[in-house]
Amino acid sequence: MTKKIVIALDGGPDYHGANVGMPGEKLEWIQVFNWLLPLHNDGYSLFMPEKFDWEGERNRFWDIRNRERYTLDNLLANYASVIKEYLSQNDYETIVIIGHSEGGFLAPELYFLLEDYTISAIISIGAGGLSSPDDITAARYGSTLDDESFKKNIDSYNQFLAEYSGERYAEAPDEIIPRRPGDYFLPLIYQYSQQARRPFDLYKEISIPVLFIHGQFDGGVNVASTKHVEENLPHKHFDYIYYPTLRQYPSTVRQLVTMRADIAEWIKEKVL
Numbered sequence: 001m002t003k004k005i006v007i008a009l010d011g012g013p014d015y016h017g018a019n020v021g022m023p024g025e026k027l028e029w030i031q032v033f034n035w036l037l038p039l040h041n042d043g044y045s046l047f048m049p050e051k052f053d054w055e056g057e058r059n060r061f062w063d064i065r066n067r068e069r070y071t072l073d074n075l076l077a078n079y080a081s082v083i084k085e086y087l088s089q090n091d092y093e094t095i096v097i098i099g100h101s102e103g104g105f106l107a108p109e110l111y112f113l114l115e116d117y118t119i120s121a122i123i124s125i126g127a128g129g130l131s132s133p134d135d136i137t138a139a140r141y142g143s144t145l146d147d148e149s150f151k152k153n154i155d156s157y158n159q160f161l162a163e164y165s166g167e168r169y170a171e172a173p174d175e176i177i178p179r180r181p182g183d184y185f186l187p188l189i190y191q192y193s194q195q196a197r198r199p200f201d202l203y204k205e206i207s208i209p210v211l212f213i214h215g216q217f218d219g220g221v222n223v224a225s226t227k228h229v230e231e232n233l234p235h236k237h238f239d240y241i242y243y244p245t246l247r248q249y250p251s252t253v254r255q256l257v258t259m260r261a262d263i264a265e266w267i268k269e270k271v272l
Contacts, residue, residue: 007048051078136222160192209237
């Protein structure tokens with residue numbers, strides 16, 4: 001049995017990720033899995049936890065209970081529980097966490113929740129250290145992060161949870177008159193849970209190898225989120241790769257092959 005494992009956290013928000021093992025379900029994670037195939041060929045097991053137990057529902061977003069529970073806090077708790085259970089049943093010497101976008105924001109938090117296990121490295125793709133729009137805007141213009149504004153984000157989230165939880169969630173403003181820019185709207189509860197996080201502060205306390213990958217054309221998470229980490233934690237032995245034409249996902253075979261090779265080479269360089 002291999003002694004090495006990659007734990008991959010997908011991006012989001014996404015209500016369409018397949019329930020593994022459900023007949024006829026298409027695995028939406030296949031693109032992320034493609035990035036990691038060279039690692040599997042190099043002897044790594046690949047573990048990709050589901051976001052939640054969607055109970056086989058095909059239109060998961062339209063169940064209000066799913067929208068209520070889909071916060072980054074609940075997602076992190078689910079990831080930690082599933083991963084701990086899996087790791088407790090296996091004996092791995094090398095554990096690498098790879099997170100894309102949403103998963104990248106949660107990677108440093110998961111690192112601390114898995115303190116009973118020796119995490120060897122983190123790879124953050126299209127995430128960086130800032131998840132609040134206010135923080136990212138400040139980083140884009142070279143301004144100091146506004147701690148007071150960030151505290152208000154946390155207060156807003158906690159207030160929302162206090163006012164609208166359980167049976168009261170259906171009374172939340174955006175649930176009464178849902179906004180739908182496309183197939184579904186992004187509930188306030190998810191937005192608040194995202195804005196109340198600043199992964200950058202956690203990276204200050206992380207000393208294992210970390211690789212940040214970001215596309216200069218990423219329209220989901222501005223590249224300033226990663227550059228802020230590089231510019232403000234220069235003493236850390238973190239590594240950074242920026243792709244000048246990459247968006248959130250590789251859109252060409254060349255981009256995919258390049259990212260694959262860079263990830264595999266970095267892990268080999270770190271002797272993982």
